[in-house]
Amino acid sequence: MMYLNKIKFVFIFCMILMFSVGFSQNKEQTPNIVLVLMDDLGYGDLSCYGALDIRTPNIDQIALDGIRFTNYLTPQAVCSASRAALLTGCYANRVGMAGALGPRSETGLAHSEVTIAEMMKQKNYATAIIGKWHLGDNKAFLPLSQGFDEYLGIPYSNDMWPMDYDGSPAKPENYKSKHPILPLIKDNDKIAEIKTLEDQSTLTGIYTDAAISFIKRNKNKPFFLYLAHSMPHVPINASKKFRGTSKQGLFGDVIQEIDDGIGRIMETLKSNGLDKNTIVIFTSDNGPWLNYGNHAGNPGGFREGKGTTYEGGHRVPFIVRWKGNIQSGQICNQLVSAIDIMPSIASICKLELPENKIDGVSLLSIFKGDMNATPRKNFLYYYRNNSLEAVRRDNWKLVFEHPSRSYLNQAPGKDGYPGNAPENIMMPYALYDLRRDPSEAYDVKNQNPLIVSELNKLAEEARKDLGDDIQNRKGEHVRPVGKLTNKIN
Numbered sequence: 001m002m003y004l005n006k007i008k009f010v011f012i013f014c015m016i017l018m019f020s021v022g023f024s025q026n027k028e029q030t031p032n033i034v035l036v037l038m039d040d041l042g043y044g045d046l047s048c049y050g051a052l053d054i055r056t057p058n059i060d061q062i063a064l065d066g067i068r069f070t071n072y073l074t075p076q077a078v079c080s081a082s083r084a085a086l087l088t089g090c091y092a093n094r095v096g097m098a099g100a101l102g103p104r105s106e107t108g109l110a111h112s113e114v115t116i117a118e119m120m121k122q123k124n125y126a127t128a129i130i131g132k133w134h135l136g137d138n139k140a141f142l143p144l145s146q147g148f149d150e151y152l153g154i155p156y157s158n159d160m161w162p163m164d165y166d167g168s169p170a171k172p173e174n175y176k177s178k179h180p181i182l183p184l185i186k187d188n189d190k191i192a193e194i195k196t197l198e199d200q201s202t203l204t205g206i207y208t209d210a211a212i213s214f215i216k217r218n219k220n221k222p223f224f225l226y227l228a229h230s231m232p233h234v235p236i237n238a239s240k241k242f243r244g245t246s247k248q249g250l251f252g253d254v255i256q257e258i259d260d261g262i263g264r265i266m267e268t269l270k271s272n273g274l275d276k277n278t279i280v281i282f283t284s285d286n287g288p289w290l291n292y293g294n295h296a297g298n299p300g301g302f303r304e305g306k307g308t309t310y311e312g313g314h315r316v317p318f319i320v321r322w323k324g325n326i327q328s329g330q331i332c333n334q335l336v337s338a339i340d341i342m343p344s345i346a347s348i349c350k351l352e353l354p355e356n357k358i359d360g361v362s363l364l365s366i367f368k369g370d371m372n373a374t375p376r377k378n379f380l381y382y383y384r385n386n387s388l389e390a391v392r393r394d395n396w397k398l399v400f401e402h403p404s405r406s407y408l409n410q411a412p413g414k415d416g417y418p419g420n421a422p423e424n425i426m427m428p429y430a431l432y433d434l435r436r437d438p439s440e441a442y443d444v445k446n447q448n449p450l451i452v453s454e455l456n457k458l459a460e461e462a463r464k465d466l467g468d469d470i471q472n473r474k475g476e477h478v479r480p481v482g483k484l485t486n487k488i489n
Contacts (some may be wrong), residue, residue, distance in 0.1 A: 003285050021232060029350050030123050030222040032209075032278040034269075035341070036262065037086070037226070039079070039157070039233035040131060042288035043300030045255060050300060053247035058263030059319065062280055067367070068319030068328035077286040077313030079157055080134045082100045083228070086285075086320055087115040087135075087146075089342030089353070089360035093386045093466050096481030104162055108136015110482035111148060114354035118147030122351050126168070126218040126230045127155065130210045131228035139188050139297055148226075152186050154347050155221050158200060165235065165416045167197035177212040188239060195486045200238035203230050203333050204254070208261030212268045219272045227265075229258055234292050235416055249294055260366065276323045279348070281339065283314035291421035293412030299448050303440040307405040308419075309381035309389040310440055323416050326367050334396065335376050336363055357477060385473070388468040389427075391459045398445075398455035402427055402470055431455070468470075 028308040041320040042054050046403040048060040048068060075085030076258050080316050081092035088095055088109075095113050109115075117127040128150035129143045136142070137155035144151060155209035161182040162170050170176040186205075211227050231237075242260070246252025262282075269275040288297030289303035290312075293480040299305050299312030306313055318336065320326060339360035347362040365373035374394075381397075383404075390399040413419035422435060431452055432443035445452050462468070467475030 029468075030125075031348065032225045032269075032274060033120070033125075033267065033345060034118075034215075034278055034280045035226045036280070037083070037131075037228045038258070038281045038282075038284040038317075039228070040229055040286065040297060040306060041232060041255075041284035041316060041319060041460060042125065042305070042312070043296030043302060044298035045232070046317055047287070048319075049317050051255075051298065055246070056255060056259040058393060059260045059282060061264070062266070062282060062321045063319045065323060065328050066280070066319060066326045067332055068262055069320075069334075069336055071316040071335050072283065072316065072318035073314040073335070074284065074286050074316055076390065077308055078383070079233075079285055082285040083134055084109050084113075085115070086338040086341060086413055087226075088113050089116075089339050089358035090356075090468060091380060091382060092358060093382050093475070093478060094357070095479055097135075098188045098385045101136060101156060103137055103156060105136055105138065105141075105156075108141025108482045110460055110480060111145060111295065111481070112356070113146075113482075114192075114333055114356065115146045116345060118145075118228070119342065119346060119351050119354070120224045121147060123222060123349060125222040126214075126221055127226075128214045128223070129226040130207050131226075132230045132233075132305060133228070137481065140484060141482060142185070142188055143372055144187055150187065150214065153184070153228065154182060154194065154203075154230060155185055155205065157233055158182060159202070159234055161194065163196075163235075165418070166363070167235070171468075183243075186255050188361050197235060197237050200235055200338070201239050204257050205263055208264055210450045211261075211265055214273065215265070215274070217272060229259070232288075232295075232297060236288065236295050243369050251297070257370050265451065275313070275454050278323075279345075280319075280321040281341065282317065282319040284349050287313045287316055289418075291406040291417060291419040292413045292416070295414075295416050296412070297397060302438060304405075305407055307383075308407075309383050309399070309402075309404070311434070311438060321369065321488070322367065327369050330369070330371070332366055332371055334366060334371070335379060335392070335452075337376065337379060340376060343442070356479065364419070377383040378458055380466070382466070385470065386467050386469045388459060388462055388466075388470060388480075391455050391462065392434075393455060393458060395433060395453050396448075397432045397434055397453060398426060398452060398459070399430045399432065399440075400459070401429045402468065 046056045046064045084097035085092045127148045133152040149297040183190040184192040236254045242253045285304045302311035304310035304312040343360045344363040347364040361375040379392040389402045404427045406425040410420045430443035432440045463473045
C-alpha cells in the first residue's frame with residue numbers, strides 16, 4: 001500500500017512539474033507588453049538621464065530593474081512619422097508617412113501595413129492604445145482598424161485645437177481657429193471634448209486610470225498595452241495634486257505626474273502577479289520642442305531638438321525592463337532605434353514578421369546581456385516629406401546640405417508661448433564623430449575622406465530604396481500612404 005502511495009505521489013509530482021514547465025514555457029513565449037511613449041520628451045528630462053530638479057523615481061526604478069540605452073534614435077523627429085515607424089518597424093517614408101497629420105486629415109496609416117498590435121493577434125493578445133494616436137483621425141484610420149481592440153485618447157496632438165497659447169479662443173487670423181474642439185475618443189466615438197487648459201490637466205490621470213483598468217481586465221490573458229501620453233507636448237498642464245511639486249515649474253510637475261502614474265501601473269502589474277511576465281518599454285517620439293522655453297524639455301547636451309535631424313531631435317530615452325530575463329542595472333551604448341521594437345517583440349514572442357519589408361532589427365541579443373552585440377550598424381535620418389538629411393554608420397554621421405529648423409542663438413519662449421525657431425536655415429555638408437563630438441560641433445570630413453566615401457555609398461543605397469527629395473529621387477520600395485475614398489469625416 002505504501003509502495004502504491006509512493007508511485008501515486010511521484011506520478012502527481014511529475015504531472016505538476018510537467019504542467020508547470022509547460023505553463024512556464026508558454027508564458028515565456030507570451031509575455032505581456034507595456035509600451036509607454038512620451039511626446040516631446042528630451043534626452044535629459046528624466047533623473048536617470050541626468051535631469052536637474054525633476055524627480056522620476058518610478059521610471060528610474062524601471063531602468064534599475066532593466067536596461068537603459070544611451071544611443072537610441074527615434075525614426076523621425078516629428079509626431080506622426082515617428083509613431084508610424086514605431087508601430088510598423090519601418091522608416092516612416094517607406095510607409096508613405098511624413099510630418100504631423102492635422103485634424104480632418106484625408107490620409108492615415110495604410111490598412112495594408114501591419115502594426116505591432118496586428119502582429120500580436122497571432123497569439124491572441126488583447127490589445128489597447130491609450131492616449132495620442134496621430135495616424136489619421138478619420139474613423140477609417142483610427143486604432144480599431146489597425147489591430148487594437150480598445151482605444152481611449154485624442155486623435156492628434158493636444159495643441160491642435162481652436163485655442164491660443166494662454167487657453168483663450170484663437171483669433172480668426174490664427175490658423176488654430178479653424179481647428180475643431182479637441183475630442184476625447186473611445187473606440188470610434190467621441191465621448192468628451194477637451195476645451196480648456198484645465199481639461200488638459202485631466203489627461204494624464206485619465207490615461208493612467210484607463211491603463212490600469214485594461215491590465216486588470218486582461219490579467220488572465222496576454223496583452224499589449226500602448227500608452228501614448230499627450231505630454232509634455234505643449235500645451236502642458238498638471239492636475240492640482242501635482243502643481244508646484246517640482247523645482248522645474250509646470251514642466252517638471254507634468255513629468256512627475258506621469259512618473260507617478262507609471263508607478264501606479266507598475267504596482268498594478270505587481271499586485272496582479274504580472275510584473276515578472278511583462279516587458280515594460282519606455283521611450284519618446286522625438287526630442288524637445290526647444291523654442292517653448294520653460295515649457296519644453298532638455299536635449300541633454302545634444303544639438304538642436306524636435307523637427308531637426310541633429311541628435312537633439314532624434315536621441316531620446318529608451319528603457320526596457322523584463323524581469324528575470326534582462327539583467328538589472330544594465331546600460332547599453334549601442335546604436336538602436338524605435339523601428340527595432342517590433343522585430344524585437346517578434347523574436348521574444350516567436351511571432352512572424354510582416355511579409356512587407358521592414359527596416360528594424362531584433363535587439364534580443366542585447367536584451368540577453370550581450371552588450372557588445374551590434375544588431376544595428378546604420379541609421380537613415382529622413383525628414384520633411386522624404387528628404388535624406390543625414391546617414392550614420394556606428395558613431396560616424398554624415399550630414400548633407402539641407403534646409404532646417406534651428407533653435408541656435410534664438411531666445412526661447414516662456415510660460416506656453418513659443419520663441420523664434422526659424423525654418424529653412426541652410427545646414428552645411430559635414431561629417432561628425434559622435435564618439436568624440438556628440439554635440440555635432442566640429443566638421444571632420446576633410447580628415448576622414450574614406451569614411452565620407454563609405455557613408456555616401458550608404459546614402460546612395462538609401463536613395464535608390466527610399467528616395468530623396470533633396471536630389472529629386474524616387475525610391476523603388478516606398479509604399480503608399482492610406483487615403484480616404486470617402487472624404488467626409
